[in-house]
Amino acid sequence: SKDLSMKNMKITDSVTLAITAKAKKMRADGIDVVSFGAGEPDFNTPKHIRDAAIAAIEKGSNGYTASSGMPELRQAICDKLKEDNQLDYKPENIVVSNGAKHSLHNVLMAICNPGDEVIVPVPYWVSYPELVKLADAVPVLVETPEENGFKYDGVSLEKAITSKTKAIILNSPNNPTGTVYTENELKTIADIAVKHDIYVISDEIYEKLTYDGRHVSIASFGKEIKDLTIVVNGMSKAYAMTGWRIGYTASTKEIANIMTNVQSHATSNPNTVAQYASIEALKGDQEPINEMVKAFIERRNYMVDKINSIEGISCRKPEGAFYVMVNISKTIGKTFRGKTIHSSMDFAEYLLDSVKVAVIPGSGFGTDNYVRLSYATSLDNIKEGLNRIEAALK
């Protein structure tokens, strides 16, 4: 028959796209839209990294590599994991993929059987539930409420665990909340994972964008939890390399082998030139990260203070990444300039229509009392955009 894939037809388009597509269209029509929608650093890839890619091309390093990535890059990743995270891995534990998103896909494909449950935090990064479903597993949503700093608490986490639970997804620093777990909080999660013998998929893609406290990898608490953890990281956010598409995992050799085999048939190696650029990113000058972090801290501080000065909305101060979750619950049911707000989508549409400001509705992250604002945009844009929001909520 000509039926299409029942499983894949259920994979949803991201609701965040509706607003960003509308904002883009308005921009193209010449309307001055301020966008808080960005999911990538507004910085260029540092020059020494771009130069390394050009040199690789000129040298003729343009062929296939090992499916799991060049040994030299996998060694550079091991060195990074040792230095930054006190983790001992060998190149055989590392799989380099086409971005951390692809790494997450590989992980779930490697560990899940049909009907397995994977715990996903709410608010969640939009792709987590869909990635779980792609692997024939079932996302089990666990609330990480603002009152708990947008973090899992041990009790509700343990309550969600069943005999079918295969893994917990952990994302610190977090998208969309900017939350960074403390070492003690991570230890609680590690203890639960070890006690119930379930995997932890630790998405550490925003590691370098930690402003308060310190990023700690949950895998670093000992052999038991290390064996259960699949560390996911990549170049996109730390080195402003979103378009280069390089991410990686560190895991047991068994899991790495499955991922390598799957990847060898699905995509082969990630882009060779981007791999050379990534070696330079990891081994070269790290100063550009500090400059980026300085800018993000200044913007975050401004944004958090300003938001909390506007009546009707509020936010907690995020410790990392480049997002602020704005609590809009006090605006629900209220009417502004003739428009009644019933949901985060209404709120986002109202801002876009009335003052030309684009924000991402929380419904895309499984939580309707919030909108997400990204500060991966200039301080001038942030000031202008927040002034407009203030005017819209008067």
Ligand code: PLP
């Ligand atoms: N994980 C989280 C939480 C993210 O926000 C993103 C990107 O937005 C990714 C993973 C994927 O990053 P990439 O595929 O660009 O490496």
